[in-house]
Amino acid sequence: MKxxxxxxxxxxxxLGVLCADGKVSPLGASPPSNALTGDYDMHDNFGxxxxxxxxxxxxxxxxxxxxxxxxxxxxxxxSDMVRHGPQANYQEWAKANGKKPIPGLMVPDVSSEExxxxxxxxxxxxxxxxxxxxxxxxxxxxxxKDIPESWNWDKERWEREKAAGNLDVExxxxxxxxxxxxxxxxxxxxxxx
Numbered sequence: 001m002k003x004x005x006x007x008x009x010x011x012x013x014x015l016g017v018l019c020a021d022g023k024v025s026p027l028g029a030s031p032p033s034n035a036l037t038g039d040y041d042m043h044d045n046f047g048x049x050x051x052x053x054x055x056x057x058x059x060x061x062x063x064x065x066x067x068x069x070x071x072x073x074x075x076x077x078x079s080d081m082v083r084h085g086p087q088a089n090y091q092e093w094a095k096a097n098g099k100k101p102i103p104g105l106m107v108p109d110v111s112s113e114e115x116x117x118x119x120x121x122x123x124x125x126x127x128x129x130x131x132x133x134x135x136x137x138x139x140x141x142x143x144x145k146d147i148p149e150s151w152n153w154d155k156e157r158w159e160r161e162k163a164a165g166n167l168d169v170e171x172x173x174x175x176x177x178x179x180x181x182x183x184x185x186x187x188x189x190x191x192x193x
Contacts, residue, residue, distance in 0.1 A: 004018075004031055004035050004038070005018040005038055006018070007024045015027075017031045017035045019032055019035050039080070039083040040081045041086075041087065042082065042086035042087070043086055043108070044086045044087070044088035045086050046141065046142065050141055050143075051142065052089075052142075055089045055092050055093045059085050059086075066082045070082075087105060088148045090105045090106060091106045091148065091150050099168070100165070100167055101167060102167070103158065103168075103169060103172070103180055104180065106150040107150060107184065108131045108151060108187075110128055110129065110130060110131060110133075110134055111129065115128055116134065118137060135151075153184070154184075155185055159181075
């Protein structure tokens, strides 16, 4: 499939490739030029000096360089594999674009089921399977500075931000919110000074 977005039936059999117009191109023929690709999600980006690359020109250039290196053709929706900035910049991006951030996208998304692969400037690769390992990596690589602010919010801060209307929680049921807060308390157990 070479990175294209597949469409499946209920039995999980592949039907074809999803196109930008919402149609499905059946397998067997060459995918059309408007076939959608999957995307590579980045967690965070750092410069050679260890500082985080923030939203803006530096992040845009890195994303463009990565897409060019992947070599799937001219830049655009059908060929770019890296389509948006890293998750660690999401809260900052949402604020700059007048959007209320979704709480689940403001915290690390890492588990043994969906680990992060980290590539550093020395050619080393690390497999990160939980939030503590990720925090340890930040501490090792850049002295623990630049950890996204929302990672360290306690339950009270999340509740204040929700009450102030600063978060997009409309799609969350009350029990989902409680589960989210419990997961953050568990993740922060002893991690925040």
